[in-house]
Amino acid sequence: MLNRTQPIVTSAQLGALLVNVRKSRKLTQAQLGTRLGLSQKRISELELAPGTLSVDQLLGMCAQLGLHFSLQLREDNPPAQPPETDW
Numbered sequence: 001m002l003n004r005t006q007p008i009v010t011s012a013q014l015g016a017l018l019v020n021v022r023k024s025r026k027l028t029q030a031q032l033g034t035r036l037g038l039s040q041k042r043i044s045e046l047e048l049a050p051g052t053l054s055v056d057q058l059l060g061m062c063a064q065l066g067l068h069f070s071l072q073l074r075e076d077n078p079p080a081q082p083p084e085t086d087w
Contacts, residue, residue, distance in 0.1 A: 015050040
């Protein structure tokens with residue numbers, strides 16, 4: 001697999017990426033769940049609603065799927081005001 005960066009700006013994009021990588025690694029949800037100590041149902045829920053992932057779960061999934069998690073500043077100008085969030 002090529003080493004490339006995939007910018008993620010929505011939780012839906014994160015979910016799709018996690019599903020695609022899991023499938024490319026030929027892992028079922030149950031197999032990934034076993035590796036993470038989670039049920040198949042919870043893996044399904046996390047893939048469908050990745051906004052519910054804890055940081056520990058996200059980092060664990062990345063480790064099991066061979067993903068490198070990285071944050072970096074965007075090259076474009078930052079917004080004048082911080083975006084509103086639902087937190």
